[in-house]
Amino acid sequence: MRRIITAIIVMIAILSMNAAVLAQDNTSAGTKAPGFTDISGHWAEDSINRIVDQTMLGINDGKFQPNKPITRSEFVLLLHKSLGIQIQYFKATDIGEFYSDVKNEEPYASALYDLVIANIIDYKGTFRPNDTLTREEMVHFLMNAYKYKMGDKFKQIKLSTIPFADQDKINPVYSGEIARAEHDGLIKRPANAKFYPADLATRAQAVTVTDRLLRLMDQELSPVQVTPSAEMKDGVIHMKLTITNNSASKVVINHSSGQKFDFELLDAGRNSLYRWSADKSFIAALTQTVIEPGKSLEFSDDVNLEQYSGVKVKAAYLKAYIIGTSENLNINTDGYETIIK
Helix, strand or coil: CHHHHHHHHHHHHHHHHHHHHHHHHHHHCCCCCCCCCCCCCCCCHHHHHHHCCCCCCCCCCCCCCCCCECEHHHHHHHHHHHCCCCCCCCCCCCHHHCECCCCCCCCCHHHHHHHHHCCCCCCCECCCCCCECEHHHHHHHHHHHHHHHHHHHCCCCCCCCCCCCCHHHCCHHHHHHHHHHHHCCCCCCCCCCCCCCCCECEHHHHHHHHHHHHHHHHHHHCCEEEEEEEEEECCEEEEEEEEEECCCCCEEEEECCCCCEEEEEECCCCCEEEEHHHHCCCCCCCEEEEECCCCEEEEEEEEEHHHCCCHHHHCCEEEEEECCECCCCCCCCCCEEEECC
């Protein structure tokens, strides 16, 4: 009897130890720490909660400090972890091959090595890990990461852009990348149409553009493509939203009313000038849109600008919306934006 009791006690102890080990493994595997204490109500709160944990930037006091300028080493850690960049090597790496001011023992050293090999961080010599990052540098490294992650799926496009009000202050080396980043929705133009290239990038800004990049890549790698387009001709803007289903299954979009889409015209500062649905009424009934495999669906309409004072002169962007929900398509509720040609 005593042997049986002893055996039971030993088994309980072993099970308890295994449970503790499993709990530790789950934590170390990347379980997200409790939320930050200083981001409630901040404009970047959703992005911060989506992609940052308290170990990513060496945070140990529960505060994210969203308005604090991000350092170069912090941005390396952010890009490396959030984009899941992992490169396998046949021998031990030495960051000293590239930078004289970084030691292998630094917590960001291996991440930096990966980003250099991937040509995301594309300069060598001195890294200046504790220096802050300018907004134009942030976009440059972000676009490098975009190209690396997409590989041969990265689309080369011909841009038709509207210069920023402070375009002359943007380093010409970064100008094209900044224009592409705006075109792809990674950065947004403020009401005064300035980019502020030399301003220091904050932690909130860095996380937000990284979050947008992750969502953009998800969309571009999806077998279901959503493409907006807009063309101004003879006083009319032709607006179009095309959904192409390249998957093997049908795409079903559920609508809570007869409205299935919407269009919005914006000026250069992204202020709303016109909303397609504003003067329309829709049936109050559940409806569905179904797109069969290999098929495309197009929502379109025209705006005669003679009817809208000032819109013809000011309209610069179109934002198209899918109104509904779907289990087969990750709908961007912020809309799909393009420049009016």
